[in-house]
Amino acid sequence: MKQLIDKAEVLIEALPYIRRFYDETIVIKYGGHAMTDAELRASFAVDVVLLKYIGLKPVIVHGGGPQIGRILERLGIESTFVEGRRVTDDQTMDVVEMVLGGTVNREIVALIQRGGGRAIGLTGNDGAMIQVTRKVLGGRDLGRVGHVERVDPAPIRAVAEAGFVPVIAPLGIDEAGLTYNVNADEAAGAVAQALEARKLILLTDVEGVKGVGGKLLSRLSAEEARELIAEGVIEGGMIPKVECCLEALEGGVERTHVVDGRILHAVLLEIFTDGGVGTLITP
Amino acid sequence: MKQLIDKAEVLIEALPYIRRFYDETIVIKYGGHAMTDAELRASFAVDVVLLKYIGLKPVIVHGGGPQIGRILERLGIESTFVEGRRVTDDQTMDVVEMVLGGTVNREIVALIQRGGGRAIGLTGNDGAMIQVTRKVLGGRDLGRVGHVERVDPAPIRAVAEAGFVPVIAPLGIDEAGLTYNVNADEAAGAVAQALEARKLILLTDVEGVKGVGGKLLSRLSAEEARELIAEGVIEGGMIPKVECCLEALEGGVERTHVVDGRILHAVLLEIFTDGGVGTLITP
Amino acid sequence: MKQLIDKAEVLIEALPYIRRFYDETIVIKYGGHAMTDAELRASFAVDVVLLKYIGLKPVIVHGGGPQIGRILERLGIESTFVEGRRVTDDQTMDVVEMVLGGTVNREIVALIQRGGGRAIGLTGNDGAMIQVTRKVLGGRDLGRVGHVERVDPAPIRAVAEAGFVPVIAPLGIDEAGLTYNVNADEAAGAVAQALEARKLILLTDVEGVKGVGGKLLSRLSAEEARELIAEGVIEGGMIPKVECCLEALEGGVERTHVVDGRILHAVLLEIFTDGGVGTLITP
Amino acid sequence: MKQLIDKAEVLIEALPYIRRFYDETIVIKYGGHAMTDAELRASFAVDVVLLKYIGLKPVIVHGGGPQIGRILERLGIESTFVEGRRVTDDQTMDVVEMVLGGTVNREIVALIQRGGGRAIGLTGNDGAMIQVTRKVLGGRDLGRVGHVERVDPAPIRAVAEAGFVPVIAPLGIDEAGLTYNVNADEAAGAVAQALEARKLILLTDVEGVKGVGGKLLSRLSAEEARELIAEGVIEGGMIPKVECCLEALEGGVERTHVVDGRILHAVLLEIFTDGGVGTLITP
Amino acid sequence: MKQLIDKAEVLIEALPYIRRFYDETIVIKYGGHAMTDAELRASFAVDVVLLKYIGLKPVIVHGGGPQIGRILERLGIESTFVEGRRVTDDQTMDVVEMVLGGTVNREIVALIQRGGGRAIGLTGNDGAMIQVTRKVLGGRDLGRVGHVERVDPAPIRAVAEAGFVPVIAPLGIDEAGLTYNVNADEAAGAVAQALEARKLILLTDVEGVKGVGGKLLSRLSAEEARELIAEGVIEGGMIPKVECCLEALEGGVERTHVVDGRILHAVLLEIFTDGGVGTLITP
């Protein structure tokens, strides 16, 4: 009985967090190990389903690197990268769209449904939802890589209000109706802004944002984050993630998180504990 | 971190139960030690608030014995009892109504609100909700003691749909508009039927229903319950409780429970564990 | 037939008033003789029911002086008064809450239902509706007497929109969840403001507000009222009533009335005649 | 003050009737002296407006005899009658439609609006509402006189739900879209059935239905009415009125009334007194 | 098959126009030859019905000149005109109301219904919808001729939202409840403003607005129109039509059209072709 009461106490401890986030939209960028490791996948699925049942509104935006690479390879198509972003020629884009929309997105929908929820997959060209222009990075053309200009929340809302968890593949379309590859972090940030989300959670394969001496920072203001980038403390692949958070904060999202997706139930722990499990970046 | 993940696992374990009872009405008869012991009171309050937040619809019906007796005594009014039910003359009834509606009901509303919820107190004469006739027990008149004829769910629904936890004092009114004392178990059962509740939970000061040799029965069919009463195994104060469950089952309530209210978080444990903490009586 | 036609003419005369107040909220402070005299009680009840049926939205806020005093006396608890307001120590507060919420409020609900309406009783701690701070009057602590800071109209609206007449006991709660006694006139004024009521009617045991030489004033502007208080013409127990009206006017209530509750159908006459029966105070 | 209180009592006396008919549809056939006498017209208008304001749903169906005759005469068109019904050739029909829809209907709309209500005029061809076939009476063709086959309540409901009193001219259309003259009593009865009205009131120029020896019958069952027709006691122009009531009763209308429209406030007296002012025919 | 495909192409060509005007209100002033010629009448009816079915919201305001004159003549009533507007004495007004509301309005309702739609006729005194003051033109009293002060859109919306095409006779009422004759173009313009219509179409018996040398102008800005009036190029009966358009444009209507109603399907061609069939006047 003692053990049961302890369990009840855990539920009770969650109450203030449930109350705080009740009916709020939480956008989660899903990727990395959390998407490839079987145990982490299962733990992610039940986390999302639990959030949905206790009254929060989770929205998933996923990446898709490894699968795309594998199919490109099998089809004998080679890629080049510029600053960590794939240069996407037309035949690569066909594969990107096929794999993101037809494999990765589908698997996550199935995953959440096996976890007991109901999900609907969307891509950025459903309802012309993620509107992009061609991205130019440092003067170099990346091909069919899009810069998000605007997200129309209508398709996501239609799906969420009917009781489904929206699972979004990071594709965009331009004015001419051409599809583009979009960075998943960037897509997640733009979706969070369009939905006026309370929280944006980026699941990553690192512990969080690190400060001087490689020390994990559990909390960071936007200003501090900008300084750390300027000083070169935040560097490499972490820069676009932090910038994505900064932009979301400017767009009205209240709290943004860089979370260690390699921990079981990382999403739940982030939402239901005071410290969280990674770095919180606030306005 | 291990400990945090364990906590997350506890939340996850609760998921199937949340799913099962989502959006369902649960009527809880609140009384006994759970209502007098400070720690149990606090644990009851957070249980109710948690249920509300995770999407269930708790409705509280309370008793009020000790407080009534105390005030009667201080006012120098004496009472007689017939088969455990107070004979309620007119001046006693005035005190019953005053204490149930003005003290006990108010305290429970305040208790739930301190626990973080929002509650509204009702008594059976609000909206002429609990309609009764004068009860006659074994040929003996019990005075202003009512037998519930019908419960109009409209006032309870108005309150619940506006987001409040209804807290109901077991009073009834007859056709002439006269108020009556109603047994709290009986009121809870009738309310559960009127609301087409999924569950009726009677909090008691015993472990549950006991079978031959005083062994706690964790599960019982209606038929078995009737036999045990006939055989005299279920006896004394437990008889009306079990009969109240049987009637609720006939009225369409799916599951009824006689639960040990002396355990911390008894309500939560009943709903979120397989075995529960007392006796389940099924149709 | 002549007599019947005369009766029809009376109904017709009421038409412009019905039209004027259609769908409007009217808050009535109920107290004094109107609450103790049997004939006046009955006339009040049918007045309220009639208002409800012809499309107005009456909300009742009641006082409760005599009954509280009587029970305090029977329980041997003595009270002291400061400027006409009871100093409320903790044990007195228990009695105040018990009697206001459990006896007086219940009786008014029953009264309106016997008159053919449907009512639901509320107290200021239902849904933490009447939020107060501890009142300090002229440097003297009055104990558990509250100053209304804010009224949350949600519980009243839930009840009124479901078709019931809300009957409100003047209790308040502070941030810590402690209950307080609130002056009924003050509570009625605050409720009228929160509901954006069209009219606030204070039933009293005097003819109305009197001017120089004790002459009844049938109409008064807020400015004139303030001058009469400053000049000492309005004095004694009438001051808080007039101040309550003035505050309600500032809060957006259109018309406030100090009405002679000793007249049969005082509420109806106030609403359905040009002159009204007492003093109208306008912005 | 005494006189005022007496007036309040009259309002209070009306309460049980208001309660009984609250939100119910009352169809009134308006014609005869009540439509031509200035004082009766004004009294009718305020009656209707009062009904509307206190929560009933009056629907007016009017006749139009005298005005049609006058215009026909001025235009030099002669008519013949069969059993009290005008034989309506095509040019007569043009005048009937013009006068009923353009003059009489318009005047009643204006009349109710001068009385303080808001009304919208409809004719039976609005929305193809009153669907008729050509009536043949005793083998004689009456020309463009319609027998009501079906009433579509949609146009009446659209107008009533938007807060207007529907005023209906008794015209019908057949399958080919041709308009027909319809007896106003018959139209009122059919409208009452289509709207599932609680009451049908036929305003006439007689005291009511008379029995043996010309004695006014204040109440009559459908069976008794049929017997009195069979025995020739009910005769002449009263027969179609009573038959219209009988048919409405069969169609589900609860109460039908033949009322003396020459009395001031006949409609109000009918609804708000026990005896009423004419003859009640019940199922 | 070729011919069928051509037909499909025509439907497809209409698509951008359908898209542009979807769910928009289009007010059409109906009068002149389009109302008297049998073939034009039928073509107008199907045009309106088609608009309704493909998701636009047509509202018809009609004139009624010839029919009024004919009945006045048959009744031996003579009229005088001031600047093309009939001086309307009281007996003339009776005829105007009778003919507009009882004949012309009814015929258009029947016409649209024969075309497969469902219509409801309204006049400006239904629901006191078209509120007017007495018009004075150049110091000369025109009798019962109204100047539109305000249009209450509620009756039109009630009818349109219930799925009917509103057909409005241009009558108005003043504050005293007296009815007035209103110029149909003026009424249509005021109705278009009150409904915040997207388009106002005036069907006329001319090709459109003509410029210098009598050349048809297919498009005109408000400023150009004002200049052409000032220069005397736009003259005679066209002046009030153009002024009506100008006022509607100021009132927020997006596009106004003077269209040649003598062309078959003029309404459809105006809406579904780029050039339209007459003169477009824009802000």
Next chain:
Amino acid sequence: MKQLIDKAEVLIEALPYIRRFYDETIVIKYGGHAMTDAELRASFAVDVVLLKYIGLKPVIVHGGGPQIGRILERLGIESTFVEGRRVTDDQTMDVVEMVLGGTVNREIVALIQRGGGRAIGLTGNDGAMIQVTRKVLGGRDLGRVGHVERVDPAPIRAVAEAGFVPVIAPLGIDEAGLTYNVNADEAAGAVAQALEARKLILLTDVEGVKGVGGKLLSRLSAEEARELIAEGVIEGGMIPKVECCLEALEGGVERTHVVDGRILHAVLLEIFTDGGVGTLITP
């Protein structure tokens, strides 16, 4: 002008068909040449958009044969067929899902959006919508090929009610959450039943169903169709199409069509002409 009026006449001719199908769901199985030929693709897209705008509710279910084969080939995966249905082993299924959901479905969404509409792509595992069991055909296991057991219309309705055209890839999931390939005709038929569609249109690469001597049958009863199958007149690939129609008819779909998708605007012609362009099969 003549030409314009002719065009207007074509629109008018469409009116009865618009009226007939207004607000009705039309399920279209899209496949074959209509999906591969550029001109047919464009004509299909505008047809769908037009249907949507004029008030019908088109739902698209597509096939995907050629693209799947092409990718399988490029990946070096070989397939075997049983009775025209692909035997789908696990690695084939991965490709099927990827191509149907990620390429074909996406292209049709983009196609409709380029045509001016707004579309959202769904696959049968979104919301666990198309529930299947493993199909066994003539004792031979086809691998991951599903037999549709039930379609949950909720995801389709959510998307359609938000104003988007649902585009559905024919995948299904079984109870264990495993995805299956579903025949597109079968999926379309099941979707039509679940949505209680008015019409099911199967776009094919033949003229329609042919009778004795290869003569095109423009209309066929269910009974006749069954006889023609029994007699061997309907044979080969046409059998499953006709059987799909028969099943839809039994499931309550009113009309089913086997239409020649090689004709421009085949969908529009089917809906807007009397004869249609293929074979109508009725109950």
